[in-house]
Amino acid sequence: xxxxQYAIVPVQDEWGVLHDGDVKSRYATKEAAFELAVAxxxxxxxxxxxxxxxxxxxxxxxxxxxx
Numbered sequence: 001x002x003x004x005q006y007a008i009v010p011v012q013d014e015w016g017v018l019h020d021g022d023v024k025s026r027y028a029t030k031e032a033a034f035e036l037a038v039a040x041x042x043x044x045x046x047x048x049x050x051x052x053x054x055x056x057x058x059x060x061x062x063x064x065x066x067x
Contacts, residue, residue, distance in 0.1 A: 004051050015033040017036055037053050
């Protein structure tokens, strides 16, 4: 099986999940984007793929949810 990679990335003033070179949706918080990525990664894992999920750490002045 292949490798499924999901990266939480900033998109203007929101967050997205980069997968297969594309960000298809935007989320108000980093946590919301992470939850979607983990759900998608769970399905990929069930199908037998190796899975990588990454999210950036908090920047100075940023809240825990990334807003």
